[in-house]
Amino acid sequence: MYLIVVSVNIGIFILLALSLNIITGYAGQAALGHAAFFGIGAYTSAIMTSNYGFSFWISLPVAFMVSGIVGIGLGLISIRMKDDFLAITTIGVNFVIVALFQYSSFFGASLGMTVKKPMFFGMRMNTSGYLILITIIIIITCYFIHKMNKSWFGLALSSIRNDEMVASSLGIDVNKYKILAFSLGTAIAGIAGAVYAHHMTFIYSSDFAFTVSIGILSMVVIGGIGTIRGPILGAILLGAAPELFRFFADYRMIVYGGLLVLMMRFQPQGIFGNDSFITRNFIQAYKNIFKKKVGDIIE
Amino acid sequence: MNEVLRIEGLKMYFGGLKAIDGLDISLYREETLGVIGPNGAGKTTLFNVICGVLKPTEGKIFLNGEEVQGKSSFEMARKGVARTFQISKPLRDISILDNVVASLGINEYTGFKSLFKKSHSKETVDKAMMILRRTGLEDFKDKKAGEVSLGYLRRLEIARALAINPLLIMLDEPCAGLSNFAINEVIELIMQLKEEGKTIVLIEHNLPISMKVCDRIVVLNYGQKIAEGTPKEIQSNQEVIEAYLGEDDDFA
Numbered sequence: 001m002y003l004i005v006v007s008v009n010i011g012i013f014i015l016l017a018l019s020l021n022i023i024t025g026y027a028g029q030a031a032l033g034h035a036a037f038f039g040i041g042a043y044t045s046a047i048m049t050s051n052y053g054f055s056f057w058i059s060l061p062v063a064f065m066v067s068g069i070v071g072i073g074l075g076l077i078s079i080r081m082k083d084d085f086l087a088i089t090t091i092g093v094n095f096v097i098v099a100l101f102q103y104s105s106f107f108g109a110s111l112g113m114t115v116k117k118p119m120f121f122g123m124r125m126n127t128s129g130y131l132i133l134i135t136i137i138i139i140i141t142c143y144f145i146h147k148m149n150k151s152w153f154g155l156a157l158s159s160i161r162n163d164e165m166v167a168s169s170l171g172i173d174v175n176k177y178k179i180l181a182f183s184l185g186t187a188i189a190g191i192a193g194a195v196y197a198h199h200m201t202f203i204y205s206s207d208f209a210f211t212v213s214i215g216i217l218s219m220v221v222i223g224g225i226g227t228i229r230g231p232i233l234g235a236i237l238l239g240a241a242p243e244l245f246r247f248f249a250d251y252r253m254i255v256y257g258g259l260l261v262l263m264m265r266f267q268p269q270g271i272f273g274n275d276s277f278i279t280r281n282f283i284q285a286y287k288n289i290f291k292k293k294v295g296d297i298i299e
Numbered sequence: 300m301n302e303v304l305r306i307e308g309l310k311m312y313f314g315g316l317k318a319i320d321g322l323d324i325s326l327y328r329e330e331t332l333g334v335i336g337p338n339g340a341g342k343t344t345l346f347n348v349i350c351g352v353l354k355p356t357e358g359k360i361f362l363n364g365e366e367v368q369g370k371s372s373f374e375m376a377r378k379g380v381a382r383t384f385q386i387s388k389p390l391r392d393i394s395i396l397d398n399v400v401a402s403l404g405i406n407e408y409t410g411f412k413s414l415f416k417k418s419h420s421k422e423t424v425d426k427a428m429m430i431l432r433r434t435g436l437e438d439f440k441d442k443k444a445g446e447v448s449l450g451y452l453r454r455l456e457i458a459r460a461l462a463i464n465p466l467l468i469m470l471d472e473p474c475a476g477l478s479n480f481a482i483n484e485v486i487e488l489i490m491q492l493k494e495e496g497k498t499i500v501l502i503e504h505n506l507p508i509s510m511k512v513c514d515r516i517v518v519l520n521y522g523q524k525i526a527e528g529t530p531k532e533i534q535s536n537q538e539v540i541e542a543y544l545g546e547d548d549d550f551a
Contacts, residue, residue, distance in 0.1 A: 152413035155401045162390035168372035169350065169382055170463070171405035180411060 004127045008199055010239035011134035012192050017219040017231030018141050019188035024217070025226035026154065027181035028161025029078050030087035033094030034216050037067045037186040039101060039208030041193025046113045046203055047106075056118030056125075060194050067190025068183040075179030094210050101205035112204035115197045130199045137195070138232075141188060145228055157181055211253060218256045222263055224273025233272045301328040302364070303467055303498050304349070309358035309368075311341070311348055311522075318344040320522035322358070326467070331489075331499040333513030333530075335506065337542060340519040342502045343385055346471050349500075350382050351375035363466065377405060379466030383456035383473055385502075391445030395436055398444050398455060399427040402462035427462065434458040434488060450481035457488055468492065469500045474508055486512060506543075510534065518542065 016038055023031045041063040048059040074093060078086055101107045118125050125133075148154045156177045159167035164174050197203045215238065223234020242252055269276045304326040311319040319341045326332050334342050347353045349360060351372040360368040362378055370378075390398050403423050407413055431437045434454045439447055444455060453473055460468050470489070474482045482505075489512050492499060503509045509516060510530040518526040518533060520542045526533055533539055 148414055150417055150419065152404045152407040152409075152416050152418045153411075155397065155404060155418045156408050156413065158393050158397070159390055159401050162392060163388050165352065165372070166384070166388045166390060168352075169376050170402050170408075170459070171373050171376040172408045173373050173410070176410055177408070 001127065004131055006240070006243050008127060008130045008134055008195075010236055011131065011138060012196050012199070013216070013219060013235040013239040014138055014232050015134065015141060015192040015195075016189055016216045017223065017235040018138070018145060018228070019185045019192065020216050021185075021220050021225065021228075021231045022145065022148075022157075022188070023181055023185035024220060025231075026148075026157040026161065027178060028157075029178060029181065030083060031074070031090050031182075031185070032087050032217065033074075033090035033092070033097075033210070033213050034186075034189055035208045035210065035212035036094040036097040037071060037189040038193040038196070038212065038216075039097060039203075039205070040067045040070055040186075041190030042197040042203050042208065043101060043107055043113070043193075044190065045194035046115045046197045049118070049198070050113060050115055056194075056198055060191060063190040063194035064187045065190075067193070068187030071183040071186025072179055074186065075182035078178050078182060079175045091210060091213075094208075094213055098205050098209055101208065107205070110205075112202055113197075115201050115203065117201060118198055125198075127199075130195065134195055137191060142228055142232075149228075153177075153180075214253070215256060218260055220270075222259055222270055224270030224276060224279075227270075227273055230270050230272045234270065237271075302326070303328050303330075303362070304500075305359075305361040306349075307359045307361075309345075309348065309360065310356045311344055311353060312356045317522050319348065319355075322519075322522070322524055324517055324524070326498065326500065328498055329496045330515065331493055331501060331513050333509040333516040334500060334502045334519060335504070335509055335516060335533075336519035336525075339521075341522040342519055343471060344522075345519070346382060346469055346500075346502065349375070349469065350380055373408075376463060379463070380469065381460035381463040381465035381467070382469040383453075383460055383471055385471040385475065387449065387452035387456055389444030389452050389455055392443060394441050395444055395447065395451075395455060396424070396427055396431065396440040399430055399458050399462050400424065402459040403427055405463050430458050430461050433491075434461070435484070450477055450484070453477060453481070453485055454488065457485070457492075461492075465497075467498050467500065469502075471502045472504060473501070474503060474505055482508070 016034065020031060020034045023029050044063040044066045045056065045059040048054040048062060049056055074090065077089055081089055102110060107113065120129060156167065156172045159170060159172055160174055160177055168174050219234035219238045220231045222238065223232065224230025263270065267276050271278055273279065302325055306322055306324040309319055309322040334345065336342055344353065348355050351370050351374060354369045358368065359366060362380065367375065367378065390401060400418060400423055403426055404418060407416060428437065431440055434457055436451060436454055436458060439451060457473065473485050477485065486508060489499065501509065501513060513530060516528065516530055516533045517524055518539050525542060526536045526539050
């Protein structure tokens with residue numbers, strides 16, 4: 001049971017890391033306030049189900065849309081600001097939204113919000129149900145990102161990440177694509193939030209604080225930015241770590257920070273990124289095995 | 300002759316600095332126009348204005364008879380204005396092949412819809428390979444653009460411009476910083492483009508190159524046109540010689 005609860009949490013982190021990776025990894029935009037959109041999804045779904053009696057299955061796509069629409073706002077900001085300034089602004093957005101949750105009575109203010117577990121074919125959804133749900137959402141997201149990487153959309157984001165001036169000289173409407181990347185990434189974070197709210201059955205503003213944003217970013221960077229496997233493995237690694245090293249939990253942020261610095265110095269591609277030590281050796285090993293087999297066949 | 304580009308009374312001021320100050324230029328189909336002038340004459344600014352990177356303070360630009368000044372950079376690209384950059388700007392962390400494929404997609408970047416259209420279709424990759432062969436980059440197709448030397452990056456710039464299949468190719472100092480050998484290769488490439496009937500604008504500091512490649516040359520100084528004519532006429536123009544020798548004797 002405990003294991004399944006941890007797995008669902010890690011699943012939510014995976015979804016968050018994958019969604020942030022669209023903005024930061026593929027489109028190359030600084031985003032240090034991702035937890036805000038996680039929160040927007042969570043509160044949207046919580047308010048819809050608890051205050052207005054909607055079903056979870058309706059609030060899920062609505063959370064997706066509301067986060068995405070607020071994400072468009074962030075995209076509009078990214079047109080005006082770049083790099084460090086954008087990073088600072090996104091931090092600010094995170095604080096403003098958390099403050100809204102904390103002080104507005106509409107969002108339960110400092111009491112937080114209690115959320116009901118949803119019904120599924122007449123049965124109350126249990127923890128395994130969440131695990132299945134989050135796994136399905138992750139698989140769909142991965143498929144979607146995989147598809148994106150092979151499309152003109154993905155190529156447009158790559159161009160923008162490298163050089164906006166060049167991108168526009170290739171006929172890419174840079175502003176439009178930035179907004180799209182932000183709204184896609186934030187919308188997926190919204191789904192993660194909705195699942196989180198109903199899984200935890202209680203949400204509070206500090207669940208979506210700036211430190212959570214940093215945690216998500218650490219997962220992406222440590223795993224391997226700009227790949228699909230990177231954020232997934234990063235989220236598993238950093239998501240499982242506090243459970244394994246519970247006695248160390250108070251110092252988690254120090255460890256994250258330290259890891260980030262070490263990664264930037266020695267493996268800027270991330271542990272599992274393209275060109276990283278592990279990936280290189282893995283591919284080499286795979287090639288060696290394959291060669292051997294071919295050799296055997298020839299002999 | 301068919302007029303591809305016409306610039307009328309173009310002015311581009313940066314605060315008090317008059318980078319371009321009342322410029323009129325015409326460019327005809329299949330012509331190669333050289334733009335020369337000392338440092339700070341406004342050559343690259345002119346390119347940036349034509350490409351939509353900068354909005355002109357005043358004046359009009361016509362592309363194939365259509366008024367286009369103030370249009371944004373991606374719109375100009377879609378209208379068929381391709382450019383290279385003075386300082387090579389490859390898409391560094393993707394392969395040379397992907398760089399060219401990205402340029403081939405000029406009409407595919409439709410926004411959300413483009414998510415559902417595969418970029419590396421066989422047809423597109425074949426087209427990209429053809430361009431890479433022409434520009435001599437075939438062997439490097441899988442290398443990341445950030446990993447090859449400057450000579451190849453210059454060719455990549457031209458390859459990218461070609462992939463757009465442009466109405467007008469604007470080359471901003473394609474030979475700057477190259478060895479003599481690499482310069483000859485780039486010149487050969489430009490000559491090939493000329494033979495194919497492409498319309499080209501070339502900024503080049505190296506006068507012998509401009510003289511060799513261009514049909515007509517415009518000389519800028521302090522944002523104004525001080526001379527215009529065939530390479531021969533320009534060579535013997537006293538004002539041009541003074542502008543160059545008076546400004547900086549590196550060009551002698």
